[in-house]
Amino acid sequence: MSSASSLLSEDQFLCSICLDVFTHPVTIPCGHNFCKNCITQHWNTHVQNDCPLCQKVFNTRPELYINTFISEMADQFRQSAVKKSSSCSEQQWANTGDVLCEVCTETKLKAVKSCLVCLTSYCETHLEPHQRISGLKRHKLIDPVKNLEDRMCKKHDRPLELFCKTDQMCVCQFCTESDHKSHVYGPVIEEYEEKKAELxxxxxxxxxxxxxxxxxxxxxxxxxxxxxxxxxxxxxxxxxxxxxxxxxxxxxxxxxxxxxxxxxxxxxxxxxxxxxxxxxxxxxxxxxxxxxxxxxxxxxxxxxxxxxxxxxxxxPTKDWTELRPQKVGVFVDYEEGVVSFYDVDAATHIYSFTDCEFTDKLHPFFCPRNNNGGRNSAPLIISPVSHTD
Known part of the structure; x- marks a missing residue:
C-alpha cells in the first residue's frame, strides 16, 4: 500500500464536489466516485439523480456502497498529510527554539508551562487539568523548558529549585537535608539574577x-x-x-x-x-x-x-600601576609555571600568573617608560636576590 501510494497523486483521491480527500468514498453506476455525504446532499438538492461530472441521469437513486479500495488509499493520504503538517509545525517551532506541547498528537502547539512533577510540557489546552483538578494544582509549574529530566535531582527525583553556594551547584530540597546540610544555599532564580549581574x-x-x-x-x-x-x-x-x-x-x-x-x-x-x-x-x-x-x-x-x-x-580588579610599589620582587617557579610579584617594602603579594607553560629559556624585560618631563627620571635599579632554603 505504501509503495503504491507513492506512485499516485493526491489529486486522484479528491472528491470533485467538496474538493477534499474522500471521506467514505462511493462509486455510482457511471463509474465516478464521490464522498457519500457529498453525493447524497447533491441529489437531495437537485430534481434529477444525475452525476455531477458526466451529467448522466439515473431513473432511480442508486444504492450507495463504500469503495473500500479508494477508502483505504484516501485514509493513507489523509494520515500522510497530517504527519507532514505536524512535522512542518514541529520543525517551525524547533527553528525558533520554542518548546512544544508533548500531549498534542497531530499539530504540535507551543507549550505555555512545564510541570516538574509530570516532567511534561503542556500547551494552554492540555494544561487545563492542572488548573482545575485539586491534585494537579499542587504540581510545580514553570515556564516551558526542554530536557525536563535535567531539572530533576538524580538522587531524590525532586526539582532542582535551590543553588548551593558552597559547592556551586543546583540542588533539591532533600539535598539540603543530606549531602549539602549546613551549606549556604538560596533560590535558583535569585542566584541566576546575581550571576547575570556579575557576568x-x-x-x-x-x-x-x-x-x-x-x-x-x-x-x-x-x-x-x-x-x-x-x-x-x-x-x-x-x-x-x-x-x-x-x-x-x-x-x-x-x-x-x-x-x-x-x-x-x-x-x-x-x-x-x-x-x-x-x-x-x-x-x-x-x-x-x-x-x-x-x-x-x-x-x-x-x-x-x-x-x-x-x-x-x-x-584581578586592581591594576599593578595603581599600587605604585617602590621595590617589586619577582619570583619565578619554572616547573610549576608560576610568576609572582610582591611589594617588598610592604611585604605583600601583588599578583601571580599561574598555569604558565614554560618551554624555553626565560628572559626578563624591564621598561621604565619615557622620561615624561622629569616625572619618570629616577633610575630603574635591578637588585639580585639571594636564595634561602
Missing part, C-alpha cells in the same frame, strides 16, 4: 584589560622606536668621536657599530617576546569575553548556573 561586570572588566594590554603593546613599540633612534644618534656621535680621535681609540669603529646594533637586536627581541605574551593574553581574554557574551544570552536558569560556575575565576 555583565566581568565582561566589562575583560574589555578594560584587553584595552590596557593593547595600550602596553603600543607603549613597548614606541619605547623600542625611541631606543633605536637613540642608538642611531649614538652611532653617529661615535663616528664623529672616532674620526677626531682615531689614533687614540682602542676599539675600532666597526666593533663599536656592531656592539650598538647587537644592543638594538636584543632590545627588539625582548620587546617582541613581551609583545607576544601580551598578544596571547589578549587572545585568551577575547575567548573568555566570547564565552561570557554567549552565556549572558542564556535564559535557562539551570543551564546558566551550571555553565557560569565552570568559568575560570575573574581577573
Amino acid at each position: 555583565k561586570k566581568t565582561g566589562a572588566e575583560i574589555q578594560q584589560m584587553i584595552q590596557k594590554r593593547r595600550l602596553k603593546i603600543q607603549q613597548i613599540k614606541e619605547s623600542v622606536k625611541l631606543s633605536n633612534e637613540e642608538a642611531d644618534r649614538e652611532t653617529a656621535d661615535s663616528v664623529q668621536v672616532f674620526t677626531a680621535l682615531i689614533k687614540s681609540v682602542k676599539r675600532s669603529l666597526a666593533q663599536l657599530i656592531e656592539m650598538i646594533e647587537e644592543k638594538q637586536k636584543r632590545t627588539e627581541k625582548q620587546a617582541e617576546g613581551f609583545i607576544k605574551e601580551l598578544e596571547d593574553e589578549i587572545s585568551e581574554l577575547m575567548k573568555r569575553s566570547a564565552e561570557v557574551k554567549k552565556l549572558s544570552h542564556t535564559e535557562d536558569h539551570l543551564k546558566f548556573l551550571q555553565s557560569s560556575s565552570s568559568l575560570s575565576p575573574a581577573p
Whole structure:
C-alpha cells in the first residue's frame, strides 16, 4: 500500500464536489466516485439523480456502497498529510527554539508551562487539568523548558529549585537535608539574577584589560622606536668621536657599530617576546569575553548556573600601576609555571600568573617608560636576590 501510494497523486483521491480527500468514498453506476455525504446532499438538492461530472441521469437513486479500495488509499493520504503538517509545525517551532506541547498528537502547539512533577510540557489546552483538578494544582509549574529530566535531582527525583553556594551547584530540597546540610544555599532564580549581574561586570572588566594590554603593546613599540633612534644618534656621535680621535681609540669603529646594533637586536627581541605574551593574553581574554557574551544570552536558569560556575575565576580588579610599589620582587617557579610579584617594602603579594607553560629559556624585560618631563627620571635599579632554603 505504501509503495503504491507513492506512485499516485493526491489529486486522484479528491472528491470533485467538496474538493477534499474522500471521506467514505462511493462509486455510482457511471463509474465516478464521490464522498457519500457529498453525493447524497447533491441529489437531495437537485430534481434529477444525475452525476455531477458526466451529467448522466439515473431513473432511480442508486444504492450507495463504500469503495473500500479508494477508502483505504484516501485514509493513507489523509494520515500522510497530517504527519507532514505536524512535522512542518514541529520543525517551525524547533527553528525558533520554542518548546512544544508533548500531549498534542497531530499539530504540535507551543507549550505555555512545564510541570516538574509530570516532567511534561503542556500547551494552554492540555494544561487545563492542572488548573482545575485539586491534585494537579499542587504540581510545580514553570515556564516551558526542554530536557525536563535535567531539572530533576538524580538522587531524590525532586526539582532542582535551590543553588548551593558552597559547592556551586543546583540542588533539591532533600539535598539540603543530606549531602549539602549546613551549606549556604538560596533560590535558583535569585542566584541566576546575581550571576547575570556579575557576568555583565566581568565582561566589562575583560574589555578594560584587553584595552590596557593593547595600550602596553603600543607603549613597548614606541619605547623600542625611541631606543633605536637613540642608538642611531649614538652611532653617529661615535663616528664623529672616532674620526677626531682615531689614533687614540682602542676599539675600532666597526666593533663599536656592531656592539650598538647587537644592543638594538636584543632590545627588539625582548620587546617582541613581551609583545607576544601580551598578544596571547589578549587572545585568551577575547575567548573568555566570547564565552561570557554567549552565556549572558542564556535564559535557562539551570543551564546558566551550571555553565557560569565552570568559568575560570575573574581577573584581578586592581591594576599593578595603581599600587605604585617602590621595590617589586619577582619570583619565578619554572616547573610549576608560576610568576609572582610582591611589594617588598610592604611585604605583600601583588599578583601571580599561574598555569604558565614554560618551554624555553626565560628572559626578563624591564621598561621604565619615557622620561615624561622629569616625572619618570629616577633610575630603574635591578637588585639580585639571594636564595634561602
